[in-house]
Amino acid sequence: MDGTPLVLDNGSGSVKVGYAGELEPKVVYENIYTALRASRHEPSKAAAEALQRSNARLHVMDHGIVSQWEGLVEVLQAALEEMKVDDPSQHPCLVTEAPLNPTVHRELLVEKLFEEMQVPSVQVAHSGPLALYATGRRTGLVVEVGDGVAQTVPLYDSYVIFNAVRRRDYGGRDLTAYLGELLSRELGYKEALANEVWWTQLQTVKERMCRVATPQSLPTSEGPKQHEYKLPDGKVLDWEQGLLSQCTEALFQPGQHLKLDEEAEGIQKMAAGSILDCSLDIQKDLAGNVVLSGGSTMFPGMCERVQEELQRLLPSAVKAKVTRVGNPTCAAFIGGSILASMPDVRKSFMTKGEYMEYGAAFIHNKSVSLTKPYLTC
Ligand SMILES: Nc1ncnc2c1ncn2[C@@H]1O[C@H](COP(=O)(O)OP(=O)(O)OP(=O)(O)O)[C@@H](O)[C@H]1O
CATH class of the missing domain: 3.30.420.40 (ATPase, nucleotide binding domain)
Known part of the structure; x- marks a missing residue:
């Protein structure tokens, strides 16, 4: 080689x-x-x-x-x-x-x-742009949420529209910490996040069981990877537990859930802002090719929710279509x-x-x- x-x-x-x-x-x-x-x-x-x-x-x-x-x-x-x-x-x-x-x-x-x-x-x-190339497209909006960064990047004919790129410093690691906080608040767990074993368990629960709440009009076809998880004291978390979907709300309202600035934009607002910052003649092409990438977009219900929220923030003539790349990480x-x-x-x-x-x-x-x-x- x-x-x-x-x-x-x-x-x-x-x-x-x-x-x-x-x-x-x-x-x-x-x-x-x-x-x-x-x-x-x-x-x-x-x-x-x-x-x-x-x-x-x-x-x-x-x-x-x-x-x-x-x-x-x-x-x-x-x-x-x-x-x-x-x-x-x-x-x-x-x-x-x-x-x-x-x-x-x-x-x-x-x-x-x-x-x-x-x-x-x-x-x-x-x-971000690389994730779009992985799909073979040259035009679209990438919404990438990894472990530490959320970014929205519009590309038109493979040009990045630089003034419309948005980036915020939150991601999957913050969701794991937030899940720990929810378990502590709602079920009384007091383990420190610095405890490596506990952190690994939280990350596993997050990846296998958390989901994104979707509007009832848009039932998600994706189920959890695991329906139940046994916590260290024997308590069982099941898929229906509300805190599992509350955890991912942090991506949509980071200001409220992640102790960030109240004004911190969720990924749906970042995506809408990136599209609306581009010229009118390409907004439809971008909205119709929204591509989710990064490990923290892998929650069941994510595509449906981002599409619904994004559509609400865009003019009705600009139709949002959201898909996820095949291998987000x-x-x-x-x-x-x-x-x-x-x-x-x-x-x-x-x-x-x-x-x-x-x-x-x-x-x-x-x-x-x-x-x-x-x-x-
Ligand atoms: N199935 C899954 N469901 C939800 N989250 C997941 C899943 N698989 C991985 N993750 C989370 O995705 C994150 C890692 O994603 P990724 O590898 O895209 O990020 P990164 O490239 O390391 O970080 P960044 O791009 O933010 O600098 C971790 O927080 C991980 O827990």
Whole structure:
């Protein structure tokens, strides 16, 4: 596989790594920096304190921003080791980033890839547009909700309409924490969220049993993955329990449920805002091609609910049609894999020579721009 570009979808919850041209990542690694790994370095004071409190799990990324750079390098190195990539200097590297991140974040990412991972060339692409490419479409609105970031990205003929992109810092990790809060409030559980076993159980309950409440006029065809879950004290949660659908309300009213700013927009308002910020002549095309991506759109009832709420916020002549990508957690990887396979895109990668000559900020001259088409053929 020498010379084949690597694709790194660097998410807040997990890193998906594989080769360009492949339809799924070879390795999916939790983006977690364990105490074992951290102890091999000098952890920062904040990191050391967090380790003591949290029973050894540190997230490498919070809401799309790397907070533990040495942790990221460790996670990536471990992933490449598992893929049996002996010599990363043979593989150009396409890495994803959330839209509207600070520019300095992208520069640091590039620096780490050149200095510590020894890759020969780098390209950075936003995850939202990649998810649309994974569906084979060039026009549509991506609503992506992952572990730490919610984003809405309109594309027309593969151009990203930059001024209409929206991003908010909430996602599946916040839902897991909110589920813990609901269980504590309604059923009396007092376990700390830092308790790793409890956190894993909450995440399992969320992924297997939570659902999105849909209007009665729109019964969902999707059922739960599991109907009952036995909690540590023997109490049984069943699918009908109201808190299981209340949990996901946080995506629609984050201000109310996630202790965010009262004005924080839910995903339906972000989606409507992104469409209405685009010119009138393309609004129908965008609304008719709304694509959900990211692990936190996998709740039963999600498509129906987003479609219903979005329709209410749009003019009646603009009809919303919402579908979900086939593999929501891997769509950005698949889109990146398609992109990195294109010879024209490969030519746009920033080389190590350019990095040495001009520094990491040169990536802003090279990156696949949000205002130029990603796909040219
Ligand atoms: N079946 C499911 N139902 C609901 N949530 C799920 C399901 N599967 C995974 N998730 C949640 O999706 C999130 C991970 O999604 P994803 O991999 O798209 O995010 P990420 O790329 O790591 O993060 P981000 O894109 O926000 O930086 C986690 O919070 C996980 O608990």
